[in-house]
Amino acid sequence: MVKKAVPDSTRRSTRSRRAIYDAALALVGEVGYPRTTIEGIAARAGVGKQTIYRWWSSKAEVLLEAFTDLSAQAAEAAARPGPEEGGQEGGQGENGIPDTGDLAADLKLVLRATVDELLDPKFDIPARALAAEGVVDEQVGAEFVTKLLEPQLQLYVRRLRSAQEHGDVRPDVDPRIALELFVSPLAQRWLQRTGPITHAYTDTLVDYALNGLAPRRPS
Amino acid sequence: MVKKAVPDSTRRSTRSRRAIYDAALALVGEVGYPRTTIEGIAARAGVGKQTIYRWWSSKAEVLLEAFTDLSAQAAEAAARPGPEEGGQEGGQGENGIPDTGDLAADLKLVLRATVDELLDPKFDIPARALAAEGVVDEQVGAEFVTKLLEPQLQLYVRRLRSAQEHGDVRPDVDPRIALELFVSPLAQRWLQRTGPITHAYTDTLVDYALNGLAPRRPS
Numbered sequence: 001m002v003k004k005a006v007p008d009s010t011r012r013s014t015r016s017r018r019a020i021y022d023a024a025l026a027l028v029g030e031v032g033y034p035r036t037t038i039e040g041i042a043a044r045a046g047v048g049k050q051t052i053y054r055w056w057s058s059k060a061e062v063l064l065e066a067f068t069d070l071s072a073q074a075a076e077a078a079a080r081p082g083p084e085e086g087g088q089e090g091g092q093g094e095n096g097i098p099d100t101g102d103l104a105a106d107l108k109l110v111l112r113a114t115v116d117e118l119l120d121p122k123f124d125i126p127a128r129a130l131a132a133e134g135v136v137d138e139q140v141g142a143e144f145v146t147k148l149l150e151p152q153l154q155l156y157v158r159r160l161r162s163a164q165e166h167g168d169v170r171p172d173v174d175p176r177i178a179l180e181l182f183v184s185p186l187a188q189r190w191l192q193r194t195g196p197i198t199h200a201y202t203d204t205l206v207d208y209a210l211n212g213l214a215p216r217r218p219s
Numbered sequence: 220m221v222k223k224a225v226p227d228s229t230r231r232s233t234r235s236r237r238a239i240y241d242a243a244l245a246l247v248g249e250v251g252y253p254r255t256t257i258e259g260i261a262a263r264a265g266v267g268k269q270t271i272y273r274w275w276s277s278k279a280e281v282l283l284e285a286f287t288d289l290s291a292q293a294a295e296a297a298a299r300p301g302p303e304e305g306g307q308e309g310g311q312g313e314n315g316i317p318d319t320g321d322l323a324a325d326l327k328l329v330l331r332a333t334v335d336e337l338l339d340p341k342f343d344i345p346a347r348a349l350a351a352e353g354v355v356d357e358q359v360g361a362e363f364v365t366k367l368l369e370p371q372l373q374l375y376v377r378r379l380r381s382a383q384e385h386g387d388v389r390p391d392v393d394p395r396i397a398l399e400l401f402v403s404p405l406a407q408r409w410l411q412r413t414g415p416i417t418h419a420y421t422d423t424l425v426d427y428a429l430n431g432l433a434p435r436r437p438s
Contacts, residue, residue, distance in 0.1 A: 032355065128354055134411060135351035136251065141412050149413065169432045176414075177423055178432050180404035185396070188403040191410060192353060193360050194368065195395075204396055212431025213379075213388045213397050
């Protein structure tokens with residue numbers, strides 16, 4: 001078998017980018033957002049400052065891409081078929097949230113994966129540093145919400161719309177607000193450490209949100 | 220009418236405490252938690268450093284009390300009868316959340332007041348600085364969650380328990396998790412600015428949480 005040739009410069013670029021992502025995430029986790037600099041990232045990644053400026057114009061841009069890459073890696077790892085499964089192309093759909101027809105099961109699956117990601121120090125430490133800065137710096141907050149958080153929330157909007165089409169969610173419900181019933185509790189527990197984060201917890205959130213807290217009249 | 224004599228030292232203490240609270244909240248909002256110091260608070264309040272150390276042992280303690288005082292003031296203002304009402308001792312109960320027997324109305328009332336507080340810069344700016352620090356500093360976060368946030372959440376736990384006794388919330392529901400369905404979305408929108416904060420929004424959260432997102436079968 002003939003190995004396909006990858007040009008040296010491409011390989012070098014990929015390696016540099018990965019080193020820069022890693023350096024940016026590590027640094028922001030250690031010193032916080034305000035004290036993270038392009039110079040610091042370059043030094044830690046072992047590249048010249050100009051290499052970073054060739055690809056990005058600010059530290060916010062570098063971090064944004066580093067987190068996008070980190071999430072993509074996590075999603076890839078989660079989608080990788082385990083030894084007992086044959087992959088999940090069937091139900092996955094292109095919206096990133098499975099659509100098997102069982103809304104509760106699909107939401108639970110995705111939220112469990114999010115729990116795992118939030119508990120992983122590789123994600124937790126840098127994401128926390130960035131989130132903290134977004135709380136006090138409106139511009140940083142807006143940048144990351146618009147480019148990282150909201151696109152993820154829109155995946156839930158699409159899944160809930162599909163559920164409405166199938167009669168599993170009431171037609172009068174606003175999906176953009178509805179998703180907050182199970183996403184925001186997890187976010188608050190993570191951000192403010194107001195309680196433990198477990199799979200059982202997010203399963204419960206989904207059940208409460210779909211069925212409501214008030215008693216259902218006998219049908 | 221004879222005015223009751225207030226000892227001069229008490230009056231002076233009250234005035235100093237209030238000045239220290241105000242200075243602490245203003246300072247943390249301006250420079251952030253890490254750069255807020257006892258010295259800075261003292262200078263701004265126009266008191267000696269020793270005056271602060273006589274009453275508190277750390278800046279965290281000063282801020283904790285300043286926020287407690289601020290919340291108490293807001294609660295007092297909210298409870299003050301307007302021109303058209305005769306006060307609300309009747310339904311208020313000692314748990315701080317009204318218990319009129321109408322769970323949805325009671326929750327909506329309290330959440331609307333919370334919206335007003337979060338939108339008030341007097342609260343928003345210092346609270347944001349403190350919350351941001353809690354996201355990255357586990358000890359600071361734990362201190363403020365334990366002493367400020369969790370006691371407020373426990374008021375919802377009590378109200379939901381009362382609702383369970385009256386059959387308005389299912390008996391199998393865990394009130395500590397249930398309250399997060401309407402409290403956490405508001406918290407996340409405030410902290411991360413993921414969407415507008417209005418009375419209509421929190422009303423919707425309460426309706427969704429109590430009734431659920433899935434269709435109710437005809438009774």
